[in-house]
Amino acid sequence: MIDIARHAGVSKSTVSLVLQASPLVKAETRDKVNAAIEALGYVYNRGAANLRGSRSNIVGMVINDLANPFFAELAVGIERVFHAAGYIPFIANTIENAKRQSEVLRSMSEHDIAGLIICPARGTRPADIEALAQIGVPTVLAMRRLAGPKFSSVTPDNLRGARRATEHLIALGHRRIAFFGGYSDMIAQNDRCGGYQAALAAADIPFDRSLVIEGPPNRDCGLNAIGHVLDMAEPATAALCFNDVVAFGVLSGLERRGLAAGRDFALVGFDDVAEARHTNPPLTTVHVDTGALGERAAHQVLRMIHGDTRPEEFVSDVDLVVRASCGATSGREA
Amino acid sequence: MIDIARHAGVSKSTVSLVLQASPLVKAETRDKVNAAIEALGYVYNRGAANLRGSRSNIVGMVINDLANPFFAELAVGIERVFHAAGYIPFIANTIENAKRQSEVLRSMSEHDIAGLIICPARGTRPADIEALAQIGVPTVLAMRRLAGPKFSSVTPDNLRGARRATEHLIALGHRRIAFFGGYSDMIAQNDRCGGYQAALAAADIPFDRSLVIEGPPNRDCGLNAIGHVLDMAEPATAALCFNDVVAFGVLSGLERRGLAAGRDFALVGFDDVAEARHTNPPLTTVHVDTGALGERAAHQVLRMIHGDTRPEEFVSDVDLVVRASCGATSGREA
DNA sequence: ATGGTTAACTGGAACGATCCAAAAAATTTT
DNA sequence: AAAATTTTTTGGATCGTTCCAGTTAACCAT
Numbered sequence: 001m002i003d004i005a006r007h008a009g010v011s012k013s014t015v016s017l018v019l020q021a022s023p024l025v026k027a028e029t030r031d032k033v034n035a036a037i038e039a040l041g042y043v044y045n046r047g048a049a050n051l052r053g054s055r056s057n058i059v060g061m062v063i064n065d066l067a068n069p070f071f072a073e074l075a076v077g078i079e080r081v082f083h084a085a086g087y088i089p090f091i092a093n094t095i096e097n098a099k100r101q102s103e104v105l106r107s108m109s110e111h112d113i114a115g116l117i118i119c120p121a122r123g124t125r126p127a128d129i130e131a132l133a134q135i136g137v138p139t140v141l142a143m144r145r146l147a148g149p150k151f152s153s154v155t156p157d158n159l160r161g162a163r164r165a166t167e168h169l170i171a172l173g174h175r176r177i178a179f180f181g182g183y184s185d186m187i188a189q190n191d192r193c194g195g196y197q198a199a200l201a202a203a204d205i206p207f208d209r210s211l212v213i214e215g216p217p218n219r220d221c222g223l224n225a226i227g228h229v230l231d232m233a234e235p236a237t238a239a240l241c242f243n244d245v246v247a248f249g250v251l252s253g254l255e256r257r258g259l260a261a262g263r264d265f266a267l268v269g270f271d272d273v274a275e276a277r278h279t280n281p282p283l284t285t286v287h288v289d290t291g292a293l294g295e296r297a298a299h300q301v302l303r304m305i306h307g308d309t310r311p312e313e314f315v316s317d318v319d320l321v322v323r324a325s326c327g328a329t330s331g332r333e334a
Numbered sequence: 335m336i337d338i339a340r341h342a343g344v345s346k347s348t349v350s351l352v353l354q355a356s357p358l359v360k361a362e363t364r365d366k367v368n369a370a371i372e373a374l375g376y377v378y379n380r381g382a383a384n385l386r387g388s389r390s391n392i393v394g395m396v397i398n399d400l401a402n403p404f405f406a407e408l409a410v411g412i413e414r415v416f417h418a419a420g421y422i423p424f425i426a427n428t429i430e431n432a433k434r435q436s437e438v439l440r441s442m443s444e445h446d447i448a449g450l451i452i453c454p455a456r457g458t459r460p461a462d463i464e465a466l467a468q469i470g471v472p473t474v475l476a477m478r479r480l481a482g483p484k485f486s487s488v489t490p491d492n493l494r495g496a497r498r499a500t501e502h503l504i505a506l507g508h509r510r511i512a513f514f515g516g517y518s519d520m521i522a523q524n525d526r527c528g529g530y531q532a533a534l535a536a537a538d539i540p541f542d543r544s545l546v547i548e549g550p551p552n553r554d555c556g557l558n559a560i561g562h563v564l565d566m567a568e569p570a571t572a573a574l575c576f577n578d579v580v581a582f583g584v585l586s587g588l589e590r591r592g593l594a595a596g597r598d599f600a601l602v603g604f605d606d607v608a609e610a611r612h613t614n615p616p617l618t619t620v621h622v623d624t625g626a627l628g629e630r631a632a633h634q635v636l637r638m639i640h641g642d643t644r645p646e647e648f649v650s651d652v653d654l655v656v657r658a659s660c661g662a663t664s665g666r667e668a
Numbered sequence: 669a670t671g672g673t674t675a676a677c678t679g680g681a682a683c684g685a686t687c688c689a690a691a692a693a694a695t696t697t698t
Numbered sequence: 699a700a701a702a703t704t705t706t707t708t709g710g711a712t713c714g715t716t717c718c719a720g721t722t723a724a725c726c727a728t
Contacts, residue, residue, distance in 0.1 A: 001714060001715070002714085010677075010678085011677065011678045011679075012678085012679090012714090012715085013677070013678055013679075013680095013716085013717085014676085014677060014678075016715065016716060016717085017676095017677085017716095019715090020716085024675080024676065024677085025676070025677080026675085026676065026677090029676080029677085041465065041468060041469070043440075043443050043444065043469055044440075044444050044714095044715090045384075045385070045444065045446070045713090045714050045715065046381065046441075046444035046445055046715095047380065047381025047382065047384045047385060047444075047445065047446060047713095047714080047715090048381065048385055048683085048713075048714035048715040048716090049714080049715050049716070050379075050381045050683090050715090051379070051381060051382055051385070051682085051683040051684060051685090051713095051714080051715065051716085052682070052683050052715060052716040052717070053683075053716080053717090054715095054716080056445075057441070058441060058445070066406045066409055066410065066413075066425075067403075067406050067407065067410060067608075069401075069403055069406070069609075072400045072401050072403070072406065073401065075400055075427065076400065076401060076427075079400075079427055079429075083434070088426065088437060088438060088441045089426070089427075090424040090425065090426055091400075091424065091425040091426065091427070092422065092423070092424055092425065093409065093410075093413055093423075093425070095413075100417070103422060104422060106377075106378075107380075107391070107392060107422045109377050110377065110378050110379065110380035110381075111380055111381065111390075111392070111445055112379070112381060131375070134375060135375070135377055219608070248609070248612055251612050252611070252612065255612075274401075274553070275403075275582070275609045275612075275613075277586070278582055278585050278586065278609075278613050278614060279609075279612050279613065279614060280612055280613060280614030280615060280616065281614060282614065335684060335685065336684085344707075344708085345707065345708045345709075346684090346685085346708090346709090347686085347687085347707070347708055347709075347710095348706085348707060348708075349685095350685065350686060350687085351706095351707085353685090354686085358705080358706065358707085359706070359707080360705085360706065360707095363706080363707085378684095378685085379683090379684050379685065380685090381683095381684080381685085382683070382684035382685035382686090382713085383684080383685050383686070384685090384713090385683095385684080385685065385686085385712085385713040385714060385715090386685065386686040386687075386712070386713050387686080387687095387713075388685095388686080
């Protein structure tokens with residue numbers, strides 16, 4: 001910066017003012033400085049600037065599974081809002097690994113992020129997140145709440161969505177309904193699985209614990225789970241999946257056995273990612289307005305950045321969208 | 335840090351040594367310092383550290399369309415390698431917008447990234463990237479090369495893949511074959527479309543420019559393009575898409591007209607994303623070993639970080655994988 | 669001309685780390 | 699026990715920026 005100053009024949013303070021687009025410098029001087037900046041190919045050092053109090057314009061977005069298209073959709077909503085507000089979101093992937101997550105979080109706080117949206121990895125302790133809040137990083141949880149202290153969060157109505165989906169399967173005549181994916185130590189799984197159990201209870205169907213197959217919320221889990229429940233003495237005839245990606249895995253598993261969802265087995269997902277509409281057969285699933293959820297999370301962070309730190313738990317409404325995989329329609333759906 | 339020093343009864347220099355895990359400090363002292371760090375809830379300020387020369391451990395990954403699952407697969411490969419090497423990748427999305435890309439790039443260089451992998455947005459000028467290289471950021475281009483100076487890059491063999499796919503359609507008897515997606519100012523599109531034209535020429539099929547429908551490489555593009563070529567005086571009977579996502583859009587477009595790929599229209603994609611296997615019908619597409627490509631890109635950045643700055647252009651081999659959407663099989667494929 | 673205002677610029681202290689040369693403490697050698 | 703050596707610790711300069719309190723320049727009204 002001193003080089004710039006020398007090159008433009010001013011002081012480093014003036015250069016600083018130009019960089020901050022201060023109205024205190026004469027247009028003529030500003031042009032001279034900008035010319036020097038251009039000429040010397042100077043890059044601003046944000047780290048040095050942050051040293052003197054100012055917060056950076058990056059916000060962190062920490063997600064647990066980049067391979068799940070759901071998170072891409074969430075990110076799109078988040079980015080829309082932050083970009084309009086002049087913040088640049090940086091995304092990091094934790095692949096559902098708490099250790100990796102804490103490395104990522106440390107790196108982000110070292111770089112002095114202005115805010116954070118996080119889908120906590122399995123095994124995250126509330127204290128891990130609380131530490132962030134302690135040092136003044138506005139944080140909101142997305143998709144997964146955390147037990148204990150009050151954090152801001154945005155989540156879909158997991159319980160209601162799962163309940164409706166299960167009711168739909170029951171209405172179609174199924175009684176052996178499985179639940180695939182997620183772990184019982186994740187709140188989201190509890191909520192969704194809870195909705196599933198509530199629907200069973202309401203229909204006087206006894207809850208069979210062996211029909212709940214836990215596992216990571218990915219394709220492989222669905223692929224394995226379907227084999228499992230099909231090989232039981234009294235096989236399941238339907239399943240609700242923790243999310244669409246798990247359901248995609250089930251689709252593979254069925255195909256591998258020469259079976260088809262909708263015809264031989266009733267399958268319902270959760271999230272309604274864009275791909276769900278085009279699977280074979282199209283997937284019946286619980287629609288979540290993912291983009292809007294992301295926007296909401298971003299707005300919440302923005303609100304906190306601007307000083308309003310009251311936590312807010314936002315729960316978005318969900319809808320069951322019936323396609324062919326549950327066997328309710330003949331496969332035609334716009 | 336001075337607080338820590340005081341609390342532990344040592345000097346700030348000693349604290350610094352502890353933070354760097356230097357072997358010069360006595361174990362006893364180290365423990366005292368670590369205890370103080372824990373007690374005061376101190377967070378390391380990377381920005382201040384970078385001020386004195388050292389480079390940070392974050393690497394940037396700039397992609398143009400997060401919603402394309404292809405990039406998630408690429409990111410997974412990249413992350414695997416970087417994580418093993420102790421670097422933390424931060425991802426930013428440019429949504430194919432050169433202006434936004436330059437903001438992202440500026441922000442990343444301000445934060446002093448150790449390296450960069452970038453899928454340049456449409457309209458990126460080589461100079462934009464060259465500026466990065468100038469200030470010493472090891473950069474490799476992924477998926478899209480750039481005209482002009484020698485950058486390192488990793489790309490699939492676009493020309494060969496497109497040519498093989500087109501030859502396959504020709505072998506199935508098609509003569510009115512369209513090409514959907516991408517813009518003629520993108521090198522990747524030129525390569526893929528060039529392979530398509532080469533196959534036509536080899537089969538003595540005259541090239542009809544009106545069968546090449548340009549557009550952004552997303553769902554909407556495919557959805558619109560299929561309507562277009564179906565409404566022509568002499569409609570197309572097959573299409574090669576710039577990528578799978580465009581093909582997914584075509585699937586929607588066909589469905590909307592009550593038509594089905596494989597039966598009424600032959601469709602081939604490019605990339606072979608995980609979803610391609612489970613669309614309705616399963617998508618014939620050009621398989622790219624995306625994860626390996628990502629790993630290769632990451633290794634290249636690592637090599638450059640370690641001082642070997644020779645550019646390397648890596649082209650990975652590709653394979654046509656025939657599923658049902660081109661009409662060649664009856665739909666059964668493992 | 670003279671003093672009073674305002675506009676435009678500037679020097680130096682801070683921010684939180686690293687690194688070097690040198691001091692202090694501990695250890696070994698004579 | 700003193701000298702020599704090694705191990706451990708330390709003060710101060712430094713990195714590139716911002717900010718404050720001045721300083722200088724420019725303008726205005728008397």
